[in-house]
Amino acid sequence: MLLRTSWRLMAAAAPAALWPRAKAPTRGLRLRVVDHAPQSAAPSDAATAPEAESVLRPLYMDVQATTPLDPRVLDAMLPYLVNYYGNPHSRTHAYGWESEAAMERARQQVASLIGADPREIIFTSGATESNNIAIKELEAAIQPDSSLVSVMTVNNEIGVKQPIAEIGHICSSRKVYFHTDAAQAVGKIPLDVNNMKIDLMSISGHKIYGPKGVGAIYIRRRPRVRVEALQSGGGQERGMRSGTVPTPLVVGLGAACEVAQQEMEYDHKRISKLAERLTRKIMKSLPDVVMNGDPEHHYPGCINLSFAYVEGESLLMALKDVALSSGSACTSASLEPSYVLRAIGTDEDLAHSSIRFGIGRFTTEEEVDYTVEKCIYHVKRLREMSPLWEMVQDGIDLKSIRWTQH
Amino acid sequence: MAAAGAGRMRRATSALLLRAPRLPVRELSAPARLYHKKVVDHYENPRNVGSLDKTSKNVGTGLVGAPACGDVMKLQIQVDEKGKIVDARFKTFGCGSAIASSSLATEWVKGKTVEEALTIKNTDIAKELCLPPVKLHCSMLAEDAIKAALADFRLKQEPKKGEAEKK
Numbered sequence: 001m002l003l004r005t006s007w008r009l010m011a012a013a014a015p016a017a018l019w020p021r022a023k024a025p026t027r028g029l030r031l032r033v034v035d036h037a038p039q040s041a042a043p044s045d046a047a048t049a050p051e052a053e054s055v056l057r058p059l060y061m062d063v064q065a066t067t068p069l070d071p072r073v074l075d076a077m078l079p080y081l082v083n084y085y086g087n088p089h090s091r092t093h094a095y096g097w098e099s100e101a102a103m104e105r106a107r108q109q110v111a112s113l114i115g116a117d118p119r120e121i122i123f124t125s126g127a128t129e130s131n132n133i134a135i136k137e138l139e140a141a142i143q144p145d146s147s148l149v150s151v152m153t154v155n156n157e158i159g160v161k162q163p164i165a166e167i168g169h170i171c172s173s174r175k176v177y178f179h180t181d182a183a184q185a186v187g188k189i190p191l192d193v194n195n196m197k198i199d200l201m202s203i204s205g206h207k208i209y210g211p212k213g214v215g216a217i218y219i220r221r222r223p224r225v226r227v228e229a230l231q232s233g234g235g236q237e238r239g240m241r242s243g244t245v246p247t248p249l250v251v252g253l254g255a256a257c258e259v260a261q262q263e264m265e266y267d268h269k270r271i272s273k274l275a276e277r278l279t280r281k282i283m284k285s286l287p288d289v290v291m292n293g294d295p296e297h298h299y300p301g302c303i304n305l306s307f308a309y310v311e312g313e314s315l316l317m318a319l320k321d322v323a324l325s326s327g328s329a330c331t332s333a334s335l336e337p338s339y340v341l342r343a344i345g346t347d348e349d350l351a352h353s354s355i356r357f358g359i360g361r362f363t364t365e366e367e368v369d370y371t372v373e374k375c376i377y378h379v380k381r382l383r384e385m386s387p388l389w390e391m392v393q394d395g396i397d398l399k400s401i402r403w404t405q406h
Numbered sequence: 407m408a409a410a411g412a413g414r415m416r417r418a419t420s421a422l423l424l425r426a427p428r429l430p431v432r433e434l435s436a437p438a439r440l441y442h443k444k445v446v447d448h449y450e451n452p453r454n455v456g457s458l459d460k461t462s463k464n465v466g467t468g469l470v471g472a473p474a475c476g477d478v479m480k481l482q483i484q485v486d487e488k489g490k491i492v493d494a495r496f497k498t499f500g501c502g503s504a505i506a507s508s509s510l511a512t513e514w515v516k517g518k519t520v521e522e523a524l525t526i527k528n529t530d531i532a533k534e535l536c537l538p539p540v541k542l543h544c545s546m547l548a549e550d551a552i553k554a555a556l557a558d559f560r561l562k563q564e565p566k567k568g569e570a571e572k573k
């Protein structure tokens with residue numbers, strides 16, 4: 001017992017000393033080798049090597065989909081992948097104790113980012129699992145009149161910030177549980193579960209420069225929020241989520257949260273500047289560009305623009321050396337345009353013309369300038385190819401035409 | 407399969423670490439998995455983008471689709487006195503496959519007579535461009551555009567009926 005406590009103290013003290021304030025992270029390799037040899041060819045290095053060709057990978061402007069691992073997070077994770085590989089639930093030896101210490105430290109890091117108590121954080125496999133646990137709570141509730149409000153903190157398509165604090169106060173005064181999916185918001189905007197009266201919150205690792213495959217759910221203790229476990233087993237994580245906690249992944253999540261806490265203000269300022277630069281340059285050079293989403297209550301790193309008279313997927317194809325995403329039907333498997341854009345009342349033809357630009361911690365000014373330049377060039381080119389643009393230039397009102405299809 | 411992957415990994419690593427400066431680096435072409443190179447080719451080297459004189463008697467204009475659906479094609483043909491299509495132009499609001507389908511349509515109608523052009527099927531367009539199943543509707547719209555242009559041309563050739571031109 002004494003040995004375990006002393007282990008915990010040692011492990012807790014160590015990383016703080018080893019972890020100085022990091023410098024700007026490295027860019028990472030952008031080259032990859034394209035193998036032109038057919039799949040069935042016998043794998044022999046000498047024979048097929050001359051056919052391999054090095055090509056540049058696209059610029060990454062899709063941070064809402066996923067983020068690269070921050071090198072500081074990788075540094076924190078590596079020892080737990082290679083050396084400290086114990087099961088954190090093993091109580092009888094040092095391997096278990098050191099993993100458990102790391103897990104608890106990560107829990108504290110996640111909790112401090114959102115102003116919660118570490119006992120209120122349960123590790124899961126991601127925000128999706130957290131959302132499922134939170135929603136299932138509705139079925140587990142005993143009182144017949146209890147209900148649940150679930151709102152996304154920052155929308156992943158248009159970047160709009162919901163008034164979480166106001167919603168939280170309304171819910172708490174009406175004794176209704178309040179859940180928020182904060183996957184895009186944690187570590188980017190200040191969140192405090194107590195000030196905002198949040199009862200349940202979903203957190204995703206790979207949206208905040210942490211590893212994929214891990215997340216967390218915040219479950220309020222006072223007043224107690226009861227949730228029903230989705231998966232049963234050995235009773236880990238206070239019985240709310242059985243299964244061995246993956247130490248390297250949660251260490252990564254904890255490190256990502258701590259880094260986010262340190263970098264939040266600086267990142268927000270830098271990203272706002274880059275976002276303003278991007279929108280200003282595009283809107284200055286191109287007419288008929290609409291920004292989707294409320295410009296005031298908006299997270300700057302997610303910019304959704306609609307380029308009228310140009311279809312989204314054709315613009316994505318044109319911007320082949322930038323990784324972007326679109327709200328157009330052609331890019332979704334179901335051929336339906338984005339439900340978010342439809343919900344905010346965007347005209348259907350503008351919904352087909354939307355592109356989402358994601359600016360993150362590692363986006364540089366050159367990348368933004370390059371993207372803007374290419375975007376302007378290709379939008380102009382596609383507008384020359386567009387019958388709608390031609391009609392508008394001739395003074396025809398598009399809304400007056402009876403189209404052949406609906 | 408694993409061995410092939412390992413071999414490729416070794417080559418990739420050695421290329422990056424040892425041979426990267428010497429290998430020629432070129433810009434990445436469109437994501438290979440999503441767009442067939444024929445579709446990309448039609449976008450990067452568009453054939454017959456533009457407009458013909460809509461008011462001319464020899465020009466038939468077909469406008470199909472709807473902005474709300476994300477697909478609008480305008481296809482124009484110019485026909486000589488012998489009934490042969492001598493020129494064609496297109497403009498499209500739509501995805502890469504739609505642009506390619508309409509561009510290919512203008513290539514195919516050139517040199518055909520009006521009757522021959524009616525036989526162009528969407529399945530031929532789709533096969534030529536290797537369109538995936540989810541993009542077949544683009545080729546169907548291209549076929550509709552051809553038919554609409556031909557119908558408009560026919561309408562113009564008919565003796566004056568005092569009927570307004572259909573768009």
